Amino acid sequence: MRTQSALSLEYVPAAITATSMGVPVNPTGDPVSFAFTVGAARPATGDWKAGSWDGTQPRTPGNAYIAHCLVGPGGTVTLSAGKYTMWVRITDNPEIPVIPFGLLNIT
Numbered sequence: 001m002r003t004q005s006a007l008s009l010e011y012v013p014a015a016i017t018a019t020s021m022g023v024p025v026n027p028t029g030d031p032v033s034f035a036f037t038v039g040a041a042r043p044a045t046g047d048w049k050a051g052s053w054d055g056t057q058p059r060t061p062g063n064a065y066i067a068h069c070l071v072g073p074g075g076t077v078t079l080s081a082g083k084y085t086m087w088v089r090i091t092d093n094p095e096i097p098v099i100p101f102g103l104l105n106i107t
Helices: none
Strands: 002-004 010-016 018-020 023-025 032-038 065-071 082-090 098-106
Touching (some): 010 082, 032 065
Parallel strands (some): 002 098
Antiparallel strands (some): 018 023, 082 098
16 A cells, blocks of 8 residues: 655556567557546546656566556645545557556545
8 A cells, every 4th residue: 555645746656567469568658547536436437537657668677667647736636635546547459458556545
């Protein structure tokens, strides 16, 4: 679980690995979005907020690409104190995976 103060403005990262027919691919050309839901609720259409990629090269170890969303006052999304499930959505063609990737505790 990641913890962040409600007063803080920070990028919340998600490590993404992608493959096509078993071969690693670079997903950074695809749009990425984030949703933060209370408890285990699934995101609704209006919950999705724009994310971005932190560079176009994979990170080691594991060769994951980093997607992120700016969370906090003045950011892409401002959350009040509570625990949220973090979701990431990558819009590719034809696939559009929606992945829960952990919990965010706003204090």
